[in-house]
Amino acid sequence: MISKESLASLLDQGRRKIHVTDEELDEAKRRRRLLAASARRAFPGSTTYFNGSVAHGDANTPLTDVDLGVVLTEKDAEPYGPDKKSALPLMEKARDAIHEDLDEEFPKLTIEVADRRRAVLVRFGAPVTPGQADFTADVMTAIPHPSGRGLxxxxxxxxxxxxxxxxxxxxxxxxxxxxxxxxxxxxxVRLLKHWNKTHSKPLCSWNIKALAVGCLERPMPLIDALQVFFTYAADEIDKGPTPDPADVAGPIPLNMPRREVHKRLCTARDYIDLAIEHEKAGRPLSAQHALHQVLPELVPDADGTQEEADRLAKTVRSGGTAASGLGLAVGLVTPTRAWGI
Structure with missing residues (x-):
C-alpha cells in the first residue's frame, strides 16, 4: 500500500535528515572557543563575536566550517582603516597566535593569510563530521567604525x-x-539552504537569511513558511538586490544574474503553491510530487498519476475541460526545464 503523508510530515522528516548533530556542534563550538581565546590573546582588550550558521542556529550536516571575529580596541585600531593600514599585519598576528596555541593539538593545522579577502582561513586537518575532508574556520580581524554603528x-x-x-x-x-x-x-532556513545548494546556489546563505528576516516573523507550519519566503523573496529580488537588514553595508550580491535568481524563486514558489493546492484538494501524492521538485533530496518523489486522472475526470464531469482543469500543473511537468538549468 502506498504511504500518503502530509506535507508537514514530509518536511519534518526532510529537515531532520540535514539537521546538524549535537556531536558536530559541540566539537565545532569547542574549536571556535579555542580560536577566540587565541584571538583575544593576540589582541589584549579586544572582544570576539560569533557569526555564520553555527552562531545563527541554522547549521546543516555535514558541518564543515565556523566563523568568528575579533574586534580591536579603539586605541589599537587607530593605525588601521581606509586611507590607513590594511588588515594584513593583524591577520598575520592572529595567524601566529593560533599556530602557537593549536599546533600541538592539531598537527595538520594550516593557516592561510596571503590573498585572503576578508579573514584568516584556518584548516584544522581534522573534520568534525566523519567522512568529510576537513573542518575550517574564518577568523576576521575587525576594527570599530567611527560612527559607533557596525565595524x-x-x-x-x-x-x-x-x-x-x-x-x-x-x-x-x-x-x-x-x-x-x-x-x-x-x-x-535549513531547508532553504538545502534548496539553494541543489538548485545552482543562486543566493548566498546570508541573502537567504536577510530575506527571511523580512518575512518570517511569527510561528507557522513549515510549508507555509516556505510559501511566505518564496513569494516574498521573488518579489524582493524582482525589485533589486537585497539591502543589508542592519542598514550598514551595501546590497547583498547575487551568485548569478538577477533574472535567473528571480526565475528560480518563482519556480519554487509555484511548486510550493501547487503542493498546498493539491493537499487541500485531497491529493497527497500529487502534493508530495510537487514538493519533491523543490527539495528533491529531502522529499521522496511520488506518483500522482491516478490522482491527476481522477481530478481531470471530475473536472470534465463538472462541466469544465481537461485543459482548463490543468491550472498550475501546466508548464511544471519537467523540473529541469522549469528550473532553467
Missing part, C-alpha cells in the same frame, strides 16, 4: 582595503527571529 572588516580586493559591515547585529537579528517564530525561522 570595518577587511577587504583586500578593493583600494580602501576595508568594508563597512555589522555582523554582530546580523546575528542578533537572526536569533531574535528564531525566538519570535519559535524556531520555525531556523528550520525554514
Amino acid at each position: 570595518y572588516i577587511p577587504n583586500t580586493k578593493i583600494a580602501d582595503q576595508w568594508d563597512r559591515a555589522d555582523p554582530i547585529t546580523h546575528t542578533r537579528m537572526v536569533l531574535e527571529a528564531i525566538s519570535d517564530t519559535k524556531v520555525v525561522f531556523a528550520r525554514t
Whole structure:
C-alpha cells in the first residue's frame, strides 16, 4: 500500500535528515572557543563575536566550517582603516597566535593569510563530521567604525582595503527571529539552504537569511513558511538586490544574474503553491510530487498519476475541460526545464 503523508510530515522528516548533530556542534563550538581565546590573546582588550550558521542556529550536516571575529580596541585600531593600514599585519598576528596555541593539538593545522579577502582561513586537518575532508574556520580581524554603528572588516580586493559591515547585529537579528517564530525561522532556513545548494546556489546563505528576516516573523507550519519566503523573496529580488537588514553595508550580491535568481524563486514558489493546492484538494501524492521538485533530496518523489486522472475526470464531469482543469500543473511537468538549468 502506498504511504500518503502530509506535507508537514514530509518536511519534518526532510529537515531532520540535514539537521546538524549535537556531536558536530559541540566539537565545532569547542574549536571556535579555542580560536577566540587565541584571538583575544593576540589582541589584549579586544572582544570576539560569533557569526555564520553555527552562531545563527541554522547549521546543516555535514558541518564543515565556523566563523568568528575579533574586534580591536579603539586605541589599537587607530593605525588601521581606509586611507590607513590594511588588515594584513593583524591577520598575520592572529595567524601566529593560533599556530602557537593549536599546533600541538592539531598537527595538520594550516593557516592561510596571503590573498585572503576578508579573514584568516584556518584548516584544522581534522573534520568534525566523519567522512568529510576537513573542518575550517574564518577568523576576521575587525576594527570599530567611527560612527559607533557596525565595524570595518577587511577587504583586500578593493583600494580602501576595508568594508563597512555589522555582523554582530546580523546575528542578533537572526536569533531574535528564531525566538519570535519559535524556531520555525531556523528550520525554514535549513531547508532553504538545502534548496539553494541543489538548485545552482543562486543566493548566498546570508541573502537567504536577510530575506527571511523580512518575512518570517511569527510561528507557522513549515510549508507555509516556505510559501511566505518564496513569494516574498521573488518579489524582493524582482525589485533589486537585497539591502543589508542592519542598514550598514551595501546590497547583498547575487551568485548569478538577477533574472535567473528571480526565475528560480518563482519556480519554487509555484511548486510550493501547487503542493498546498493539491493537499487541500485531497491529493497527497500529487502534493508530495510537487514538493519533491523543490527539495528533491529531502522529499521522496511520488506518483500522482491516478490522482491527476481522477481530478481531470471530475473536472470534465463538472462541466469544465481537461485543459482548463490543468491550472498550475501546466508548464511544471519537467523540473529541469522549469528550473532553467
